[in-house]
Every structure is written in C-alpha cells, then in structure tokens.
Amino acid sequence: MRIAGRSEVLRDATGALTTGRSVMLYGPSGIGKSTIVDALAGHIAGTGVLVLRTVPAEVEAGLPYVVLVDLFAEVLPRTRGLASHLREALEVALLRAPGSSRPRDGLTVRIAVLELLRRLASETPVCLVIDDAQWVDEASAEVLSFAVRRLSGTDVTVLVAERVADNEPAAGRFCPSPMDSLVVEPLSYSGIAALLAEQDFGPLPRTAISRILEASGGNPLFAVELGRALAKRGGSLAQHEPLPVPDKLRALLSERLAGLDVATRQSLLLASAMARPSISLLARCHALPEDGLDAAERAQIIQVAADGGLSFRHPLLRELVYADATAGQRRAAHTSLMSTVDEPVERIRHLALGS
Ligand SMILES: Nc1ncnc2c1ncn2[C@@H]1O[C@H](COP(=O)(O)OP(=O)(O)O)[C@@H](O)[C@H]1O
Ligand SMILES: [Mg+2]
Structure with missing residues (x-):
C-alpha cells in the first residue's frame, strides 16, 4: 500500500x-x-x-x-x-x-x-x-x-x-x-483522493470524493469505509443525498447516539440539516428540547460555543444523524427550516429539499 x-x-x-x-x-x-x-x-x-x-x-x-x-x-x-x-x-x-x-x-x-x-x-x-x-x-x-x-x-x-x-x-x-x-492531521482533498484511488473498489467521481472528504473529516479509515459503501451502490451521489454510512462506522459512532430521547434526536436532525447550526435557530424552529441539548453534549455528539453556535464533534456524526432519519423526517426538517432561516440561498436549498 x-x-x-x-x-x-x-x-x-x-x-x-x-x-x-x-x-x-x-x-x-x-x-x-x-x-x-x-x-x-x-x-x-x-x-x-x-x-x-x-x-x-x-x-x-x-x-x-x-x-x-x-x-x-x-x-x-x-x-x-x-x-x-x-x-x-x-x-x-x-x-x-x-x-x-x-x-x-x-x-x-x-x-x-x-x-x-x-x-x-x-x-x-x-x-x-x-x-x-x-x-x-x-x-x-x-x-x-x-x-x-x-x-x-x-x-x-x-x-x-x-x-x-x-x-x-x-x-x-x-x-x-x-x-x-x-x-497526525486529517488528510486533505488530494490525500483522500489518492487514498481512495488505491482501493480495490474502482474510481469515484470528484463530487463523491468531496463528500467523502467532508463526511470523513479527512480520516482515512472513515474515508475508505464510506468510499466502499458508496462504490457498492454504484459510486454516484445526488447533490443532497445522504452518504451511505456502512455498519462498521455506524458501530463506532452509534453508541453515542443510542439512548438519546426523541426530542433530542429531532433537534439534532434539524441541526444536521442547517448550514450554520445554532441554539437560537433551533429555538426559532421550536426544536429545542425543554432541558436543552445537554444530553447530546454529554454524549460527545455536539459542542455548543459561547455564542450559541453548535457543531458536531465529527462530521460523520452529522452525516449519521441525517442519514438515520426517514425521508419524511428529513423533508419535515427542511420545511421547518425553510420558513425560519433568513439567508436566501439556504432558504432555497431547504425549499428544494422540503418538497
Ligand atoms: N496515509 C494513508 N495512506 C493510505 N492508507 C492509509 C493512510 N493512513 C491510514 N490509512 C489506512 O486507514 C486505516 C486506518 O489507519 P491506521 O494507521 O490504522 O490509523 P490509526 O492507527 O490512527 O488508528 C488503515 O486501514 C490504513 O491502511
Ligand atoms: Mg493504530
């Protein structure tokens, strides 16, 4: 290798x-x-x-x-x-x-x-x-x-x-x-592209490589597994289609997601669909659980900055939350966001994905 x-x-x-x-x-x-x-x-x-x-x-x-x-x-x-x-x-x-x-x-x-x-x-x-x-x-x-x-x-x-x-x-x-x-830093685009090209599952299109880079956070183990799962499904991916998350990776991360209540999961789904997730935007969507997102923070899924900005601890966790929801739940999340976000470009994206 x-x-x-x-x-x-x-x-x-x-x-x-x-x-x-x-x-x-x-x-x-x-x-x-x-x-x-x-x-x-x-x-x-x-x-x-x-x-x-x-x-x-x-x-x-x-x-x-x-x-x-x-x-x-x-x-x-x-x-x-x-x-x-x-x-x-x-x-x-x-x-x-x-x-x-x-x-x-x-x-x-x-x-x-x-x-x-x-x-x-x-x-x-x-x-x-x-x-x-x-x-x-x-x-x-x-x-x-x-x-x-x-x-x-x-x-x-x-x-x-x-x-x-x-x-x-x-x-x-x-x-x-x-x-x-x-x-040991995450790999860059060229590193991930070279790594994927070495694998036995055949070439992937550039757009797929970019998505894999993003979802893997530049982690080679994650990237190879994501690439393999995608290749198995034919290798191409529509623009906002969730990446298939293979069981191997799911097992690494799903422990953290297990045990969260429905309200927290719903809230995380909305966060995973946002371009710039924040506590205030979740509140405006009426998607902030009563006791906040402490449980998700404690489970090392997200972190909340002092200014209320929210980020997933690993991009793959975001991917997993989004991919694990049903298509109907994802649409509902985008519909809710469409009527709440102010940013016009992001609004159009939610409009497209909510319908
Ligand atoms: N720079 C790299 N080029 C090619 N493959 C890599 C590279 N880094 C890691 N891998 C592959 O990714 C997987 C995880 O790498 P590994 O070195 O075991 O990670 P760690 O020891 O940090 O957990 C292995 O299958 C390895 O072959
Ligand atoms: Mg090791």
Whole structure:
C-alpha cells in the first residue's frame, strides 16, 4: 500500500529520529498513526538502528509487564555485561524464569531496564517503537518512564503513537528528551483522493470524493469505509443525498447516539440539516428540547460555543444523524427550516429539499 498525503509528517519524524530526537505522534482513531509508525519503523530499521517494537492491546492492558515482554524478551538473552542480579530480576519480570515473588522488586526491574537499554545503545543505536501507547500496562509504563528520564544523551530514541479523542496526549512520559510532538492531521482533498484511488473498489467521481472528504473529516479509515459503501451502490451521489454510512462506522459512532430521547434526536436532525447550526435557530424552529441539548453534549455528539453556535464533534456524526432519519423526517426538517432561516440561498436549498 502506498501512503497517501503524509510526506510532511514522515519527513519531520524521520528528521527527528535520525538526529537523536524522540517522536510522539497523536491523533484520533483511524487518522493514520499506525500507518505512519510502520513506515517510520521500517525506514529506521533499514538504517542499522535496533528497533524494538510493541503494539499493546486494550485487552492486555491489565497484565503487568506485557509491554516490557514485547520490547525486551528477545534481546535480553543476548545482551552482554548485564549484572546478574539485574538480569535475574528482568528474567523473572518478563516471565522467562520462575520467580517466587512477582513483581519482584520494582526498583530493581526499573534499574535493570535502564541498564539493559544503556548496554544495547553502547553497541548500536536503539529505537523503542510503541504504538497505541494509551494501552501500555501500568507496570511497564512506570518502568519505561523511569528509564527514559535517565536516557537523555544516550543513543536511545522512542517513537510513540497515542490515540487521543479530546484529551491531551500523555505518551510524552515514554520519551527521553528531546522529543518532538507531532499531531497526525486529517488528510486533505488530494490525500483522500489518492487514498481512495488505491482501493480495490474502482474510481469515484470528484463530487463523491468531496463528500467523502467532508463526511470523513479527512480520516482515512472513515474515508475508505464510506468510499466502499458508496462504490457498492454504484459510486454516484445526488447533490443532497445522504452518504451511505456502512455498519462498521455506524458501530463506532452509534453508541453515542443510542439512548438519546426523541426530542433530542429531532433537534439534532434539524441541526444536521442547517448550514450554520445554532441554539437560537433551533429555538426559532421550536426544536429545542425543554432541558436543552445537554444530553447530546454529554454524549460527545455536539459542542455548543459561547455564542450559541453548535457543531458536531465529527462530521460523520452529522452525516449519521441525517442519514438515520426517514425521508419524511428529513423533508419535515427542511420545511421547518425553510420558513425560519433568513439567508436566501439556504432558504432555497431547504425549499428544494422540503418538497
Ligand atoms: N496515509 C494513508 N495512506 C493510505 N492508507 C492509509 C493512510 N493512513 C491510514 N490509512 C489506512 O486507514 C486505516 C486506518 O489507519 P491506521 O494507521 O490504522 O490509523 P490509526 O492507527 O490512527 O488508528 C488503515 O486501514 C490504513 O491502511
Ligand atoms: Mg493504530
């Protein structure tokens, strides 16, 4: 698979890693972090750096030291010069030797990992690659953050990727300084177009690509799934026709929509049909639930700005709200908006879609 639209972040990250700086990549699920990590890890391994990798899984995040096992179990036996009590502590922690009291002694394990990394790096540059850092088990996390704080100035770099939603990334704690923090941005039109062109479902018209770009918010995972669903339906799309939202994506987002009451759903449908949704416009349409839209805000579907402007947390949520309504409900929403909005062009659009 060719990587679309990522030359800038690849260049920045490669530049950092090859000059001894660590890199933290972060962004939402599906934005393309693992794709970038894989490419970078392959590249640096090709330059003679010893790459030690882990991709922790959510289901294993409760198992102590599983990330350390991933990273070090293979290199430990062939590391020379490690003091025997440290080697032994690590072997027990990494389940390679029977031990009576796991976890043996936290401090010894920390020092052992630090020493191991120093030893390895004295022979060849080392890069630890940690994808999905949000799922590093706590025992490994403590050891790694202890070690990396003491590794500045050695030939150890860390490449880490963390999934974030609205929170700040925390994986900087796994990186020795200096570290570059790089956000994985949404793909642009050309990136999404290139990505879609690579897929096995055949070419899509420009207008469809634009709609997919908009609905996906530039998220490659969403874009590919939207493209596939559309291609299955023939690939073309009338101007205001809802995009088909495939089950796979629906499942990712519909959890947030489940549990909303009828009045809130109705209100969100109107918002999804508006060019510039706002609380005041919903009120003028008599579509603001009595208790407001707190439930939808709490469920991370929308956010309301101080000026009453309202936006969906992800364009796909807007798409899903609109697509999930019946054709009759959509028409009714446009009819209501037609007689309420002031902006003439938008009014004409609602007039057309309401009839
Ligand atoms: N730049 C890209 N070019 C081509 N395909 C991509 C690109 N970025 C992501 N993808 C595809 O999109 C999907 C999600 O990407 P992934 O790297 O797994 O995201 P993340 O790790 O951020 O959740 C994968 O199927 C991947 O192959
Ligand atoms: Mg990933």
